[in-house]
Amino acid sequence: MNQLKSIIKSKENVRRRNFVIKLTILFGLEFLYEGNSFLTRYISESVFIQAGLRALIFLLSANLIISLGRIAVLKFYLQKTDDHKVQPNFMIGIDRISWILNVNILLIAIMLAFNIKPLEFLTSITIVAAAIALLTKDYITNIVNGLIIMFSEQLEIGDKITVGKNTGFIRDITLVNLVLKGESGEIILVPNNLIFSSDVVNYSKNDSHQVIIDSEIPFHSNIKLQELEVFLSKELAPFSERVFVDGAQLNVLERKPESLVVRFQFPIKSGEKEIEKNAKKAINQAILNWSDERRKA
Incomplete structure (x- = not known):
């Protein structure tokens, strides 16, 4: 088996164990929130505890759904992809998307913990959100371009490329930058937007x-x-x-x-x-x- 494929499967086994642990915790929280136990009276008397439990249940439930989707997608990818074609980019892309979704879920859970209704909150700050979107337009474009790079087969971790005047080996693909290591060891950060607006030469795609x-x-x-x-x-x-x-x-x-x-x-x-x-x-x-x-x- 391909070494990279083995590493991915090993990490996924750890995530599956974590999935079971989080599922068990979720059942416990659901029992505390909906069930009848010696703590029920104390929970029902405290609005803060109820809101906290509701937020935790939402956070774990959404996280488990994201994790389940991640596990299913990677399993399908590994089964359908030949060993020599397995790319680290794909796993990085899945990780980045999971991270973005989990951050959004965490923000919503914090709102629920403070009894703030997310939809009403978002509606009330529509103008502010529009201003923030305009200010972060380049950053959002960088994120989108980064995800496109991760799921494409044109650039992979380890490829030697030239972007503009920079030449180096791809060491990482983040949501903002392409991280290159130059031939003399220096680290070069290339914005993802630059990849789509400049000529890129990939020396590793040709034998x-x-x-x-x-x-x-x-x-x-x-x-x-x-x-x-x-x-x-x-x-x-x-x-x-x-x-x-x-x-x-x-x-x-x-x-x-x-x-x-x-x-x-x-x-x-x-x-x-x-x-x-x-x-x-x-x-x-x-x-x-x-x-x-x-x-x-």
Whole structure:
């Protein structure tokens, strides 16, 4: 079994045990509130205790419903998803949604504890709520975008990406930021909104990367770019099992008074360090030979 899948199942087993404990507590509170015991008289005489019990019952009931939904969704996800496709993003997304719902439930429970009717309270502060919504618009947009990222397959924990001028490995996805760890160890916080408004390069979604070779060729070499591109591409033939020869291309980077700076690049399967090294040597030698032949001619 996939290690990540095992970790998720282990955590879910703990949550199921907690679910049973909370359910037992809920039954106990229901008995105190509705049943007939030696505490019933004291509870009925105190409005504060009644309100507190009602708030606790509501809090636990709503929390259990959220937990049950969470357990069911994750169970369905793990059953329907292949081991190698299980993403930590999905679990993070479910956790974040559960957290948002539980916070709202807690606020309502606090209102009930103080005998405040939630609907009437919300109606009375409609104008204030509208003002708060306007002030927190960017924050809410960040949260929505964060949830979209969590449930998408485009960005995952551990992916190496470039956002704007920042390059790093994704370490966490929060409701506000994408947390990157730079190649030199620094932590970079990228607002979720920026992910949807900037070009994002995900290096981990491709099993290949570009090998780039820059060279400066003097003008006396009688340069014919198309001919040189074909010549260099043929030099990649011995590495065709690991190098995508069809993707090779030659471009001019800079024109100098007496020379031309060119870039030859080609895609190669990731992890082929030895092949990449040998291919670079072959191309560099081919450029030297080509330039020398043109100079002699």
